[in-house]
Amino acid sequence: MRRMPVEKKLGVCNLCEAICGLELTLEDGRVTGIRGNPDDPLSRGHICPKGTALADVHADPDRLRRPVRRVSTGSTTEDRWEEIGWDEALDLVADGLARAVNEHGRDALAIYLGNPNAHSLGSLTHGSALLKSFRTRNKYSATSVDQLPHQLVAHVMYGHQLFLPIPDIDRTSYFLVLGANPMASNGSLMTVPDFPARLRELDARGGRMVVIDPRRTETAKAAHEHHFVRPGTDAHLLLAMLHILYDEGLTRPPGYVDGLELVEDVVRPFTPEAAAEVTGVPADEIRRITREFAAADGAAAYGRVGVSTHAFGTVCQWAIQLLNLLTGNLDRQGGVCFTSPAIDAVGTGLIGRGHHDLWRSRVRGLPESGGELPVSVLREEIETPGEGQVRALLALAGNPVSSTPDGNALDRALAGLDFMAAVDIYVNETTRHADVILPPTTALERDHYDLVFHLLAVRNTARFTPAVLPAEDGAMHDWQIYREIARRTQQRLAAKLPLSKRLVLRARLTVSPTRQIALLLRRGSSGVTMRDLRKHPEGVDLGPLRAGQLPRRLPHRSGRIDAAPALVLADVARLAAVPPLEPGALRLIGRRHQRDCNSWMHNTTRLTKGRARHQLLMHPDDLAERGIADGSVVEVSSRVGTVDVEVLATADIMRGVVSLPHGYGHRREGVRLEQAVDLPGVSINDLTDPELLDVSGNAAFNGMPVQVRVSSSVSDRTGRTPDPVR
Numbered sequence: 184m185r186r187m188p189v190e191k192k193l194g195v196c197n198l199c200e201a202i203c204g205l206e207l208t209l210e211d212g213r214v215t216g217i218r219g220n221p222d223d224p225l226s227r228g229h230i231c232p233k234g235t236a237l238a239d240v241h242a243d244p245d246r247l248r249r250p251v252r253r254v255s256t257g258s259t260t261e262d263r264w265e266e267i268g269w270d271e272a273l274d275l276v277a278d279g280l281a282r283a284v285n286e287h288g289r290d291a292l293a294i295y296l297g298n299p300n301a302h303s304l305g306s307l308t309h310g311s312a313l314l315k316s317f318r319t320r321n322k323y324s325a326t327s328v329d330q331l332p333h334q335l336v337a338h339v340m341y342g343h344q345l346f347l348p349i350p351d352i353d354r355t356s357y358f359l360v361l362g363a364n365p366m367a368s369n370g371s372l373m374t375v376p377d378f379p380a381r382l383r384e385l386d387a388r389g390g391r392m393v394v395i396d397p398r399r400t401e402t403a404k405a406a407h408e409h410h411f412v413r414p415g416t417d418a419h420l421l422l423a424m425l426h427i428l429y430d431e432g433l434t435r436p437p438g439y440v441d442g443l444e445l446v447e448d449v450v451r452p453f454t455p456e457a458a459a460e461v462t463g464v465p466a467d468e469i470r471r472i473t474r475e476f477a478a479a480d481g482a483a484a485y486g487r488v489g490v491s492t493h494a495f496g497t498v499c500q501w502a503i504q505l506l507n508l509l510t511g512n513l514d515r516q517g518g519v520c521f522t523s524p525a526i527d528a529v530g531t532g533l534i535g536r537g538h539h540d541l542w543r544s545r546v547r548g549l550p551e552s553g554g555e556l557p558v559s560v561l562r563e564e565i566e567t568p569g570e571g572q573v574r575a576l577l578a579l580a581g582n583p584v585s586s587t588p589d590g591n592a593l594d595r596a597l598a599g600l601d602f603m604a605a606v607d608i609y610v611n612e613t614t615r616h617a618d619v620i621l622p623p624t625t626a627l628e629r630d631h632y633d634l635v636f637h638l639l640a641v642r643n644t645a646r647f648t649p650a651v652l653p654a655e656d657g658a659m660h661d662w663q664i665y666r667e668i669a670r671r672t673q674q675r676l677a678a679k680l681p682l683s684k685r686l687v688l689r690a691r692l693t694v695s696p697t698r699q700i701a702l703l704l705r706r707g708s709s710g711v712t713m714r715d716l717r718k719h720p721e722g723v724d725l726g727p728l729r730a731g732q733l734p735r736r737l738p739h740r741s742g743r744i745d746a747a748p749a750l751v752l753a754d755v756a757r758l759a760a761v762p763p764l765e766p767g768a769l770r771l772i773g774r775r776h777q778r779d780c781n782s783w784m785h786n787t788t789r790l791t792k793g794r795a796r797h798q799l800l801m802h803p804d805d806l807a808e809r810g811i812a813d814g815s816v817v818e819v820s821s822r823v824g825t826v827d828v829e830v831l832a833t834a835d836i837m838r839g840v841v842s843l844p845h846g847y848g849h850r851r852e853g854v855r856l857e858q859a860v861d862l863p864g865v866s867i868n869d870l871t872d873p874e875l876l877d878v879s880g881n882a883a884f885n886g887m888p889v890q891v892r893v894s895s896s897v898s899d900r901t902g903r904t905p906d907p908v909r
């Protein structure tokens with residue numbers, strides 16, 4: 184046989200928000216090498232181990248390549264998966280979804296969208312149309328276990344849920360980081376590939392990075408300063424910083440802001456001394472950091488998962504905005520700025536402004552945000568009988584059993600559904616409950632343009648990446664699957680959408696993602712066309728973030744910023760009402776490792792080999808106090824569950840705090856991830872509590888009380904759930 188020549192192609196990594204440009208080596212049509220593309224104007228050659236593992240996902244024998252249907256055998260552990268054709272599979276899905284709606288009403292169908300939807304062009308262009316074709320109130324996504332507080336704050340303060348200022352990290356001289364670990368995560372709501380190099384440049388400029396985190400993380404170690412903070416208490420710290428700004432006359436807000444007198448009133452009681460008591464950060468340090476922040480020639484405050492998935496996530500994100508705003512750092516070079524993407528999904532209205540509390544969840548009465556309900560209510564909406572009860576679920580690229588609070592309870596609830604379909608590439612903790620799984624092509628086989636992450640990047644660039652590999656014979660892209668689900672289900676619904684709406688949807692579903700990008704580029708003001716992008720697959724540089732764009736670009740109908748949204752101010756009052764920890768309790772926090780990718784990608788040796796990293800991290804003094812030996816198996820329990828896991832002593836974690844990584848614990852019956860199921864570790868979300876929420880409805884994972892004791896059980900409880908699939 185004739186060998187195909189070795190070929191180089193430019194690609195893109197879509198696994199995290201850093202969107203690194205890649206250079207792939209192909210031999211005989213197989214990927215034999217992946218490296219960072221040095222010519223990419225944003226990622227500048229950066230790559231992390233996950234980027235290299237993209238090829239492993241494509242080659243993974245466990246990955247689904249054809250639709251599968253679960254065949255019940257009576258004995259639940261022996262259910263079989265049978266490969267079926269696309270036509271049959273899509274019809275089965277449409278039948279199941281339409282049946283639930285026709286028999287029980289439109290809210291009987293729930294939809295969950297997972298994180299990879301934001302990382303796929305086709306999901307973005309076709310997913311919203313698919314959602315619109317179902318008029319259910321039971322829409323859920325990973326947003327409410329992640330960044331909902333940011334979106335709510337942006338919506339109420341600036342008038343658009345994704346009008347988010349981004350740290351001008353390449354020019355700042357003071358970078359204040361709360362609850363984020365970009366050295367491992369590569370940034371979030373801040374697309375910042377090659378964070379380590381950018382940090383070195385900050386240092387070389389004489390700038391500082393200050394990190395506030397209950398764990399001495401990789402980022403904390405690289406910082407100029409790190410301060411431990413008690414989990415869940417950052418709002419006190421941030422409000423004290425605002426208090427100091429007023430107290431010492433350090434505020435210099437711009438003129439286009441309303442509500443500042445209210446802010447001054449609200450922060451008055453939050454003295455640094457009071458904050459020191461609650462947070463553990465000394466009052467003098469809070470004063471010094473605040474003064475240095477205010478005096479810096481360009482300072483940027485930034486807070487992420489540690490202060491978003493948090494009981495006061497919304498207050499924290501609001502206070503972070505105010506810290507930037509009051510010190511004159513919003514819309515300032517070296518402060519935080521708004522991006523100028525070639526496709527402005529915010530300015531053009533492609534992504535809606537958002538809304539809040541237009542309706543409430545049926546059982547617990549929690550408010551919607553941006554059309555979604557908090558995923559913490561999904562289990563009760565499935566299990567509570569009555570009109571509007573969820574009977575069927577469509578899970579799109581998500582793994583809520585592993586990633587949402589009380590995963591075990593949701594796991595059991597999924598087993599009771601009338602019908603479930605998943606668009607996913609694996610049989611995992613969640614999709615094992617599906618009746619049908621529809622696997623799309625993987626990232627290397629799809630055209631890509633980052634509709635979301637160019638919007639959030641620390642530098643303005645644009646890049647279009649044609650598919651690196653041809654789609655396998657008979658494979659379907661996610662957008663084609665979404666289109667077919669919408670079309671076929673619509674045909675079967677008794678109550679159809681009005682004709683005008685159907686026509687609009689049909690148009691939106693028909694045009695391919697790539698074509699949509701070409702059209703959207705033409706509507707933008709950057710002057711960049713699809714032709715330019717095809718000529719420059721490494722990406723086109725549109726320059727650093729631009730300052731001085733406000734108030735012109737403010738989305739708020741008033742043209743002003745609301746510094747004192749009623750919803751946030753009301754929640755500040757709740758701060759005083761936080762109950763103290765019960766005796767002996769510790770506060771649980773999460774963590775991410777550079778070689779983990781949320782709850783998936785544990786099926787590749789490349790990422791799982793080496794030193795174990797699934798353990799519960801605990802301070803040596805906390806271990807000694809309980810008579811627990813380093814390395815032993817401990818029992819961790821919360822209000823909702825108990826897990827047994829190995830403990831690892833480290834002085835890198837604050838006393839009174841323990842940490843488990845997120846995304847572990849694959850040993851459930853029926854999971855078909857041959858390598859991952861052997862990986863030790865438990866799911867942190869078998870401990871987290873769906874009753875603990877931020878005012879936005881976001882899960883409050885961090886700072887949750889747990890008890891840790893020597894394990895009493897001899898049995899293997901490390902994540903194996905005995906209850907079988909349906």
Ligand SMILES: Nc1nc2c(c(=O)[nH]1)N[C@H]1C(S)=C(S)[C@@H](COP(=O)(O)OP(=O)(O)OC[C@H]3O[C@@H](n4cnc5c(=O)[nH]c(N)nc54)[C@H](O)[C@@H]3O)O[C@H]1N2
Pocket residue numbers: 296297298299303325328329488492579580581582583585586587606607608609611623624625626661773774780781782783845846867868871884
């Ligand atoms: N306790 C705790 N819980 C957390 C977090 C935490 O820090 N602590 N973090 C939260 C955060 S930030 C997030 S974003 C969520 C994530 O929550 P989810 O989005 O629910 O979970 P993921 O682990 O991202 O799951 C991705 C799913 O998509 C599938 N998949 C991968 N690639 C593709 C593809 O190309 N197409 C399709 N159709 N499917 C694909 C995978 O097999 C997997 O099932 O978890 C949240 N949960």
Ligand SMILES: Nc1nc2c(c(=O)[nH]1)N[C@H]1C(S)=C(S)[C@@H](COP(=O)(O)OP(=O)(O)OC[C@H]3O[C@@H](n4cnc5c(=O)[nH]c(N)nc54)[C@H](O)[C@@H]3O)O[C@H]1N2
Pocket residue numbers: 199200298329361362363364365367368369370371395396397398400412413414415416417487488489490493772773774775776777778779780781782885886
């Ligand atoms: N390698 C890798 N990269 C990823 C991901 C991944 O799974 N692996 N996931 C991607 C996703 S979906 C997201 S959303 C981003 C998240 O990106 P980051 O937010 O940067 O990542 P985390 O590691 O979750 O960082 C949260 C930090 O908050 C700290 N923390 C916990 N509780 C508190 C608290 O109460 N106060 C303060 N101040 N800090 C606290 C934790 O110790 C931790 O260091 O990462 C993305 N990138």
Ligand code: SF4
Pocket residue numbers: 196197198199200201202203229230231232233234235369376
């Ligand atoms: S940093 Fe993120 S985008 Fe870059 S290679 Fe790693 S996973 Fe991919």
Ligand SMILES: [Mo]
Pocket residue numbers: 298329
């Ligand atoms: Mo996330």
